[in-house]
Every structure is written in C-alpha cells, then in structure tokens.
Amino acid sequence: MNLNFNMKFAEGYSSNSQIARVLTENWVKENSYCPCCGANPIVEYENNRPVADFYCSKCAEEFELKSKNGKLGGIINDGAYSTMIQRITSNSNPNFFFLTYNKQNTVDNFLIIPKQFFTPEIIIKRPPLSDTAKRAGWIGCNIDISTISNLGKIFLVNNSNIVKPELVQEAFNKTRFLREKNIESKGWILDILNCIEKIPTKDFTLKEVYNFEKELMIKYPNNNHIKDKIRQQLQFLRDKGLIEFNGRGIYKKT
Template sequence: MNLHFNQSLATNYKSEPQRIRVLSENWVANHSYCPNCSAEPLTEFANNQPVADFYCSNCNEQYELKSKKAKLSNIINDGAYDTMIERINSDNNPSFFFLTYSQALSVNNFLIIPKQFFKPDMIIKRKPLSATAKRAGWVGCNIDLRKVPESGKVFLVKNQQVIPRDNVTEQFQKTLFLRTQSIVSRGWTLDVLQCIDKLEANFSLNQVYVFADLLKLKYPNNNHIKDKIRQQLQLLRDKGFIEFISRGHYRKLS
C-alpha cells in the first residue's frame, strides 16, 4: 500500500480544503479496499452524494471519508446535526473512514469506525451560526471518538504502518452482530464494552459493577442495572471479546 498522495492531481486547486479532498479521495480510491469483504477497489459515489463517498460493489458497504492534517484527535468536525442524528438512526448510514496525513502529504493513520458503533450520545451539537452569518441559524455537529470502544476503531494504517488485511477484515466482521440489535440493546453492549476498556486485561465482575451508577444515569428507567451488566458480559463472552476464568472473573481477548 503506497501511503503517499498523488500531488500532481491537485495543482489546479487554490483552495486547500478542496485540494486535500481531491488528494485524499483519490488515495482511498486507488490504495484502499473494503474492510468488510476485502474486495478492491472501492467505488466513488457521484459528487455531492448526500449519504457517503465510497461503496463496495461486492458487498454494498458504504463509507464516508473524513481527512485531517497531523494527529488523529478525539473530536471530529462534521456537518448538520439533525442530518447526522437522522443518519445514525437509519438503516443505510455509512461507516466512517478517518484519515490523517503529514506535512509531506502522506498517510499517517487510516481507520474505519463501522456504522454500528455510532450512537446519538457521541454526536455533539454545536452552537447555531449567528444571525449575521451566511447560513444564519445553521447547527453543525462534532463526532466524539472518545465514546467509541477500542474494538470499534479498525486501523488499516496506524502510525504509518500498514495493518495486515486479514487482521482488518477479522476485526471488522467480529462486531457485525451489533447491527442485528435494537438501538437500545446495541447501546448497552457498547457502553459495557467501554467500561471494560477502562479495566486491566484480567478483571472482576465487581470492577464492572463500579460503573453501575454511571450506567444508571444513562438508563434511568432501568432498575436492574447489575443484571443488565451480567447479561452483556455473557453476550461479549459468547462473541469472543472476553473469556470466563472463574466465578466473577474474566479476561479480555485480543
């Protein structure tokens, strides 16, 4: 995988954002592949497609690309808040590619967050544009990547190192079961995964119970938080994220 942008494509563009858009989209189209089925190349949608930037002609997965210079940050700027919330709650929302690039215009990091990891609470509403702005009253949003469990960050390139394709597709496909869950059930699974991310490789049920008060704030109508935690741990065990060691003790699986 060549990590360098083809800079000759952008010599006629004076706008830096437009230049980067052309270079990064060209790089994905020519050097990437579908993380779900490993097919290549990805196909670009027509310009101004409202839903996504790329799709796989083999498995029909759709992807939107976000590019940024330098380091991958926890907060990513996105478009209209209402549109993003509507997409998250729909069946045809795309997964997101996040690409960071260097001063020399080569790829530092390239990862995908599969669509099943997006929840409304990770979309941050920005203040409306002022009355004097060209789009007065328009409300944008940011994506908070801190609310994504580590298993939902699938790197194709990490710190300029290309990740083996088999590893990428295995990690991507491991979480596809989340798509069959309801929004509420999926939220529970993702929240418990995030709790486990904060613990050591070997952990106890009591350590997960420490997060019960926090989960109660998110699910105030649920009066059986600890029962729900145990249910989710059993699900994650069955799906190969953790393993049962002994009564009340677990180990994370890579």
Template sequence: MQLRLPVHLAEAYKSPSQRTRLLTETWAAENLYCPSCDADHLQACKQSTPVVDFFCAHCSSIFQLKSQSKPIGMRILDAAYQTMVEAIRANRVPNLWALQYDPSGWRVQNVLLIPSYAFSLSCIEQRKPLQRTARRAGWVGCNIVISSIPADARIPVVTEGKAANPSEVRRAYRRLVGLTRLDAEARGWTLDVLHAIRRLGKDLFSLQDVYALEEQLAALHPQNRHIRPKIRQQLQRLRDMGLVEFLGGGRYRVR
C-alpha cells in the first residue's frame, strides 16, 4: 500500500476541500481493497450518491470514504440523521473508511474500517438542527459515535503511517460478519452486549457482571422492558459466533 497521496493531481484545484476530495478518493481507488472478499481494488461510483463512494465489483459490497486532516476522534460527522436511521433499519449502510491524512506531507496517516454490520441506532447521535442563518437551515445531521461501536468492529487498516496486512483486515472483518443476517434491532442488541463485555476488560466474566450493566443497556433500548432475557439471548448469539465461550454456572470466557 502506497501511503503518499497523489498530490501532483491536485494542482489544478484551488479549493482545499475539492483538492482533499480528489486526492483521497484517487488514493482510495488505487490502494484500498475489499475486506469482504479477495478483490484487490474497489471501483469508484461514477454517479456520486450521498453516501456511497466505492463498490466491490466481485461481491457488491459498498463503501463510503470520510477524510479529514484532524485525528479520528470519537465522533464522525455523517449524513442527515433521518437518512441514516432509515438506512440502518433497511440494512443499507455502507462500510465506512475513516481516513486521516497529514496535510503537511500529504500522506495517509490512519485509516479505520467500520463494517456496515457494525452500525446500529445505538451508535448514531442526532445533532442540533442547523441555525436559521445557515444555508441549510433546520437540517438535522448525525454523528457516528465511534466509542459506542465494539472494538472488534473498529478495524485498523493504517495506523500511524503503517499499513496492516490485508489478510488481518479481512480476518477481522469476517469475524462478526454473521451480524449481517440479523435485522437492525437484533444486531444493535448483539453489538451493545458485545461492547459491554469488552468494556468489562476481563477474560472471564459472569452473568452478574453483565446484569450490572442492565441500566446502561436499558437506556440504549428504551422501548424494551425485558433486558435480562435479552442479555442472555445475546450471550447465546455471541457464543454461536465464536466470540464467547460458555463455561457453565453463569460463567463465560471472551474469545
């Protein structure tokens, strides 16, 4: 993977945002690969749509690229809130590449891949409507809250100027791919319980450890009053996906 942006292409552009867009999109088309199959390249969408920038010609996976020069923090500004909610409910969210470049050396510094199946309503935050003075007054955007996504689904592709091996990226992508078979609500539950277990920071944990997070989980799913049965159901699902091992007697191991 070549990490230098093709800066010679940008000379004709005066606007910094146009320049960044051209450079990072050209870079992505030349260097990013499909994490879902063995395709070495992605195709740029000719007709630019609001959220899809690239697709895989082999497996039809779709991708969005978000580029910025400041470090990838805990929130990424995304599309309109309602558009995103509808896309999540309909399983139409693309995989997201979050890219950070160094504007002084025009190099790609960090790339994080968030698989499409990792998006649930729990990681979407509604922003305040734009003020009346704004060009798009009243428009309501959303943030993707990276910290609400389990670490398993934040896949490092480039870290501090060093590219990961594509086989590792693909392995990480496939680990949770079973989530694609679930509808948005079920997937959200599984992701939230996985995230809760990861944050316990223990290899071995008990059902009581997870029950202790009941309130947090209830806050994410206010319409659901049967939190404990839901927790147990997610543990079974995570076991079936090979992420949690049942040791018996309400004890579990993270794999």
C-alpha cells in the first residue's frame, strides 16, 4: 500500500474539490482491498452512481468514500438528509470508507465503518437552505461518527501506519451478525456496546453497566425492564465473543 497520491491524475483540473475527489478516488482504487474478503483490488463504479463508489467483485460488498484534508473529527458533512436516511434503512446501504490526507498529499488515516453501524440516530439533519439560496429549502445532513462504537471504526491506515489486512478482515467480520437484526434490536446492542466502552477498565461489572439505566430509560421510555434488557444484551454479546463472562457479575472486554 502506497500512502502517496498519484499526482498525475490531478493534471487538467483547476478546482480544488475536483482535484481532491480524483486523487482520493484513484488512491482507493489503486491501494485498497476488500475489508470483508481481502480481494484486491476493489472496483470503481461509474461516476455519479447514487448508492456507492466502489464494490468488491468477489463478495459484492459496496463502499462509499468520504475524504477530508486534515483531521477526521467526529462530524462528517454529507448530502441530502432524506436520501441518507432512506439509504441506511434499506438493504442496499453501502459501507463507508473515510480517508484523511495532509498537505503533502499523503494519506494519514483510512478506515471503514461497516454499514451495520449506521442508524438514523447518527444522521443529523441540517437546517433548510434559505429562500434566497440556489437550492432553497434543500435539507442536508451530517454524520456523527463520534457516537459509533470503536468496534465499528476499523482502520486500514492509522496515523500513517498500515494495519495488517488479516486484522482488518477479522474486525470487519466480527460484527456482521448485526446485519441480521432489525433497527430496534441493533440499536439496543450498539447502545450497550457504547455503555461498555465508556467504562475505562477492561474488566467491568454488571453493576457498572446498570449505572447507565437512567440514560437508557430516556432513550427507551416505553421499556419498563431496562435492567433485564441490559442482562439480555450482555449475554448476547458474550455468546458472540465480544465480551467474556468470568462469573459473579464480572465481565471482560475482549
């Protein structure tokens, strides 16, 4: 994997946004592989495809690319709000690549967030454009990736360090079971994962997870059995190998 952009693809372009798009898309096409099955290279779709930018010809996973000059941050600008909501709640939503680069035109970070981690909650609606705007009334959105579990942020390149592909594949496929869940069930699993990640130690207790009961009650006001639900999700995560149960209400992050 070569972390440098191939600058010859910028020739003939004057717009900075066009140059950035061409350079980043070409870099992914020449350097990335499928995080699901490891196939290399992935294939670029034709321009202006509304659903995704790349796909894997072996396992058919689809990927959309978001790139940024500088630090990634927790909020990512995206397109139309209604389109984004429709996509992530459908069966055809893609996985998302996020790429950051520097002034030297080299890649700093390249990660994938699998599609099962995208829920309507992380899509933030922006105010409509004013009546004087060219697209008056248009409503865009931002993606809040700061609330996504660390299990859903899988780096192929982390701070200019290339991660071993076998580790990427293992991490990507570890949570594929979430795709089988409906929105509500998936939401509960992801919420409990986030609660666990807020606990600073690797070992944690059931009581420490119970401390998030009030927070979960606000989110699920119609559920009168929050503690039962917490225990249920912990057992599920244990069965999936994402946490270990060591007896007497003590768990361990794997």
